[in-house]
Amino acid sequence: MHGLINKGLQGFLAETYGRQTWSRIADRANIAPEGFEALLTYDAQVTHDVLDAAVEVLGKPRAVLLEDLGTYLVSHPTTEPVRRLLRFGGLDFSDFMNSLDELPGRARLAVPDLWLPDIQTREVAPDAFAVACYSEFRGFGQILTGLLRAMADDYGALAFIEWEGERGGAEQVSVRLLEGDYSEGRQFDLSRKQAV
Amino acid sequence: MMPDPSQIPVPVEALDALLPMHVVVEPDGIVRHAAPTFRKICPVAEPVGMRFLDLLEIERPLTKVGTGDFENLVGARLRLRFRGRPGTSMKGVMTPLAPETGLLVDLSFGISVVAAVAEYGLTGADFAPSDQTIEMLYLAEANAAAMAEAHRLIGRLESSRDAANEASLTDGLTGLGNRRALEAWLAARVRSGRTFSLLQVDLDYFKAVNDTHGHGTGDAVLQAAAHRLRQGLRPGDDLARIGGDEFVALLDRTTDAAGLSALAERLIAAVEAPVCVGTTECRISASIGAAVSTGYAEPTLEAMLADADDALYTVKRTGRGRARIHAG
Structure with missing residues (x-):
């Protein structure tokens, strides 16, 4: 698993539940408390170990943790670069959903060795999307669910987004956009402010 | 009568959607129409009615600019900037429209796009959907983020190397103690x-x-x-x-x-x-x-x-x- 994803998971656990809790999770997962480097690649098992340890230490279901991770990646100040890069995907949430299939390609354009699972988005009705996420890493669709919810908020859209289980070898996520212009949303300027 | 296949009538709205940074210049050199993004970056509130060369300076190719006869500039790779505005220079191309209707001049920011987007406060809606500018901005930002992370990683590696050196008991050259x-x-x-x-x-x-x-x-x-x-x-x-x-x-x-x-x-x-x-x-x-x-x-x-x-x-x-x- 790419270090960026592991580092995201580490950041989510450490910043949501505190560094001490992260140290306990790291301990239980048999990794150093310094955790992951974003530019390195790790064995997939390490990610599972950290997740299993987090489930035990925090007493929360894995699915809940993964959805919260997806939300964290978009909404936390630390991960602002992720939010910004995602916002390049569309002018509004509907536009963003229509370019969601490009997400792995966009990720690879930014980080050539970052492979995200294949995503196939079908517009099943006006403003209703069925997203299929083909990943060897089970739970990617749950991360995506949390991420899409946070992106809808970010665009100021009102949307119902649900993880619908697995079907046909893919995790299924349903997205129903009720109102694209529901709230103000968050500011996005094409040009990045100097603070990195 | 069959329509002439070499002539396609294009409404102004279509040109604005496809080329949001273009102007149409009459045969006498007066700006007749300015597209929305052009208006946004133009230092003059109303460019229509102005002489094109009073509005923009053609910097390249210098030898062909001459007296303001546009004919030999058609198809050339132009470099232009707004007069009285030291900011961003732009790329451009001129092409004649139907006979006697003048020229279309389309502009883009070229390599200075990152600075221009910040300078003019442009959004995704200011570019044509088929334009690659947004992808280019995305790439520039992704690249900057990756570089920043690489620098942080190198910083961490350097401090751990210093710490390791400090903790070392061995002379690197001879393998003896230090x-x-x-x-x-x-x-x-x-x-x-x-x-x-x-x-x-x-x-x-x-x-x-x-x-x-x-x-x-x-x-x-x-x-x-x-x-x-x-x-x-x-x-x-x-x-x-x-x-x-x-x-x-x-x-x-x-x-x-x-x-x-x-x-x-x-x-x-x-x-x-x-x-x-x-x-x-x-x-x-x-x-x-x-x-x-x-x-x-x-x-x-x-x-x-x-x-x-x-x-x-x-x-x-x-x-x-x-x-x-x-x-x-």
């Missing part, structure tokens, strides 16, 4: 109450080897000397390199002057045997100053080194290649 190791060895001997001697070994004529044959040869000679000194000691003795050509040995048990002198002479003889580096034969020697732990109530590295150094200085002054024991 000064930190020497301190630890000496402290251990003092703690256990063992008596021991300290030999400071200073290579003679080493600088000449370095100066004559270069540092590569110098390094090889240092490694050879280190090896020979180590061979000349017994198991349990310790040897460190504490400076360029300075070595320190800690010897257990041998504390009498005669034994110490004999050992020192053997070490010097070993170092004096010629060293061959490639086809170069190098000859060096060594001077040794010694101090014995029994001469101190509480032996410390500083005190013993200072006394050994004293003895060594005397040797150096009275001819090299010999050993001397500090009188205590």
